[in-house]
Amino acid sequence: MTAHIAVLGGGSFGTVIANIMAENGYPVRQWLRDESTAIAMNQQHENKRYLPGYQLSEQLTASTDMHWVIAGAEAVFVSIPSSSFRQVVQQAKPWLTTEQLLISTTKGVEASSFKLMSQILQEELPGGRIGVLSGPNLAKEIAQGHITASVIASDDPALCERVQHILCSKSFRAYASTDVYGVELGGTLKNIYAIASGLSAALGVGENTKSMLITRSLAEMSRFAVAKGANPMTFLGLSGIGDLIVTCTSPLSRNYRVGFALGQGKNLDDAVAELGEVAEGVNTLKEVRQQASEHDIYMPLVMGLFEVVFNHAPVKQVIANMMGNQPNVDVDFAV
Numbered sequence: 001m002t003a004h005i006a007v008l009g010g011g012s013f014g015t016v017i018a019n020i021m022a023e024n025g026y027p028v029r030q031w032l033r034d035e036s037t038a039i040a041m042n043q044q045h046e047n048k049r050y051l052p053g054y055q056l057s058e059q060l061t062a063s064t065d066m067h068w069v070i071a072g073a074e075a076v077f078v079s080i081p082s083s084s085f086r087q088v089v090q091q092a093k094p095w096l097t098t099e100q101l102l103i104s105t106t107k108g109v110e111a112s113s114f115k116l117m118s119q120i121l122q123e124e125l126p127g128g129r130i131g132v133l134s135g136p137n138l139a140k141e142i143a144q145g146h147i148t149a150s151v152i153a154s155d156d157p158a159l160c161e162r163v164q165h166i167l168c169s170k171s172f173r174a175y176a177s178t179d180v181y182g183v184e185l186g187g188t189l190k191n192i193y194a195i196a197s198g199l200s201a202a203l204g205v206g207e208n209t210k211s212m213l214i215t216r217s218l219a220e221m222s223r224f225a226v227a228k229g230a231n232p233m234t235f236l237g238l239s240g241i242g243d244l245i246v247t248c249t250s251p252l253s254r255n256y257r258v259g260f261a262l263g264q265g266k267n268l269d270d271a272v273a274e275l276g277e278v279a280e281g282v283n284t285l286k287e288v289r290q291q292a293s294e295h296d297i298y299m300p301l302v303m304g305l306f307e308v309v310f311n312h313a314p315v316k317q318v319i320a321n322m323m324g325n326q327p328n329v330d331v332d333f334a335v
């Protein structure tokens with residue numbers, strides 16, 4: 001009998017990932033905390049709140065019973081926002097084993113500790129087989145059947161190979177990487193720049209400006225990566241520039257939408273409340289700004305955006321200040 005796959009989290013990404021694997025023929029058990037949602041999903045084969053109209057496979061069963069979902073699973077995908085990630089992993093710990101493949105799909109950072117999700121998994125489950133799935137993966141586009149690629153990163157090659165096998169389908173591809181930190185950092189940092197891009201789109205900037213913003217975002221992300229000991233070359237792949245492009249250009253991105261709302265003059269609380277889903281970039285912006293200040297990393301976009309988002313600085317003034325900075329080299333990590 002094929003062992004089942006577990007997915008923790010009932011949001012949009014958890015649901016599409018669970019459904020890809022179920023459609024590939026694997027029995028999938030998805031844990032969510034709300035009983036009535038689980039019952040409705042099993043009866044209607046639809047996650048009405050997050051992905052209305054997206055037909056779910058009969059191989060996918062939603063449940064609030066974490067023990068039933070995790071025990072005996074071959075692989076456990078954790079798709080919980082970073083703000084609750086450690087708490088849910090701690091809840092899951094009694095049933096997790098070091099034989100299971102444990103994969104984070106979360107693109108965020110723990111508040112204050114600046115730990116990425118794979119680091120939390122390592123701390124909570126020492127000796128575990130850990131991986132990270134990250135790439136240009138708008139859940140709503142995956143649900144519409146658009147061809148999509150992602151990256152599975154792990155220092156365990158057998159894990160990557162197995163996850164590629166479980167996930168690859170006629171419309172989904174997973175490429176492998178051994179650079180867990182670089183892949184995870186790319187997926188986390190790009191959310192900040194998606195907020196900036198959404199904001200600038202609302203201001204009606206030109207295509208030159210949009211291109212400049214994305215490219216200078218990559219430069220800034222790379223500078224941060226180098227300062228943190230990561231390999232910036234990983235940002236040339238799907239989990240770096242790939243995810244940066246999609247998140248900075250698509251109104252389907254929640255981070256872009258928060259930025260757009262701010263650009264229309266809404267305040268942060270209203271922009272986030274209107275969204276009703278997680279926009280990881282808001283917390284990541286705060287945390288990266290703190291890191292940049294502590295470690296003296298030159299990140300003008302992060303600094304400027306922080307002033308706009310959290311200190312109500314006038315956008316035009318912030319842009320004018322940035323335009324007054326001395327332009328530095330184009331690519332500053334070239335080997």
Ligand SMILES: NC(=O)c1ccc[n+]([C@@H]2O[C@H](COP(=O)([O-])OP(=O)(O)OC[C@H]3O[C@@H](n4cnc5c(N)ncnc54)[C@H](O)[C@@H]3O)[C@@H](O)[C@H]2O)c1
Pocket residue numbers: 009010011012013014015032033050079080081082084087088105106107108137138139140276277278280
């Ligand atoms: N949606 C996407 O397109 C996408 C794509 C790739 C990666 N991601 C990443 O995946 C992660 C999850 O995103 P999502 O899109 O599924 O989010 P979402 O906002 O659609 O859903 C989050 C889910 O987590 C649940 N949740 C929150 N706190 C919880 C807790 N304490 N216990 C149990 N459940 C809890 C919510 O109830 C909800 O079901 C994020 O870090 C996001 O960056 C999202």
Ligand SMILES: O=P(O)(O)OC[C@H](O)CO
Pocket residue numbers: 107135136137138139191194243246247252253254255256278279280
């Ligand atoms: O909707 P966002 O902004 O959380 O982005 C979703 C994915 O990370 C895009 O790859």
